[in-house]
Amino acid sequence: MGDFEPRFTPTDYFRELTPGELFQASDRPLEVDLGCGDGTFLVEMARHYPERCFLGVERLEGRVDKVARKIKRSGLTNARVLRLESSYTVGWLLPAAGVSRLHLLCPDPWPKKKHHRRRLVADLEFQGGLERCLTPDGEFLHKTDNPEYFEVATGLFDQLPAFQRLDWPEDSFFYPRTDFEKQWLAAGRTIHRARWQLKK
Numbered sequence: 008m009g010d011f012e013p014r015f016t017p018t019d020y021f022r023e024l025t026p027g028e029l030f031q032a033s034d035r036p037l038e039v040d041l042g043c044g045d046g047t048f049l050v051e052m053a054r055h056y057p058e059r060c061f062l063g064v065e066r067l068e069g070r071v072d073k074v075a076r077k078i079k080r081s082g083l084t085n086a087r088v089l090r091l092e093s094s095y096t097v098g099w100l101l102p103a104a105g106v107s108r109l110h111l112l113c114p115d116p117w118p119k120k121k122h123h124r125r126r127l128v129a130d131l132e133f134q135g136g137l138e139r140c141l142t143p144d145g146e147f148l149h150k151t152d153n154p155e156y157f158e159v160a161t162g163l164f165d166q167l168p169a170f171q172r173l174d175w176p177e178d179s180f181f182y183p184r185t186d187f188e189k190q191w192l193a194a195g196r197t198i199h200r201a202r203w204q205l206k207k
């Protein structure tokens with residue numbers, strides 16, 4: 008555990024990863040938190056589910072550094088963080104049929120019309136990538152405080168033939184609040200959530 012490196016840097020950014028490159032315990036279910044921010048959710052999940060492995064993906068260097076330090080301090084060896092763009096990671100890098108759950112929690116909503124094309128859920132590389140990297144019964148879980156983003160996400164994913172919507176009642180399983188979610192709830196905003204499963 009002494010030499011465990013929480014920050015994951017691919018040796019080659021242009022080929023698909025194998026599960027063994029990410030975690031030594033490559034037989035354990037892998038979960039990915041896209042845009043993991045300060046890593047609150049990632050670390051709590053890793054602590055609660057020691058039998059699973061968690062990869063956070065984040066593009067901002069300062070946040071990646073913070074998450075890596077948080078993982079190191081916690082002594083966890085089932086969590087790592089990768090500094091990269093989410094759509095590319097999902098589309099090209101993650102192991103094929105290797106991710107059991109993919110979390111997209113409070114993503115940047117890009118509310119201005121001219122920025123809508125930057126929205127992750129509307130990105131075809133991302134949508135195709137989800138099908139590519141999820142395990143046959145893998146899940147995509149999404150939360151946002153932005154009602155319009157939620158409408159777009161549900162409109163798109165409810166219609167994708169490869170996915171089916173699952174119920175997600177509050178407290179149906181351990182799922183800690185993220186840093187942004189806590190802030191939005193404290194500000195009186197509503198959090199919308201949806202969960203889809205890849206059809207086998």
Ligand SMILES: C[S@@+](CC[C@H](N)C(=O)[O-])C[C@H]1O[C@@H](n2cnc3c(N)ncnc32)[C@H](O)[C@@H]1O
Pocket residue numbers: 041042043044045064065066067070091092093094112113114115185186187188
């Ligand atoms: C609104 S914050 C939410 C952070 C965290 N998920 C939470 O709920 O507390 C969005 C995060 O996603 C990161 N992010 C935005 N777009 C990204 C992308 N395309 N690839 C990787 N990270 C991204 C941002 O840097 C930021 O840390």
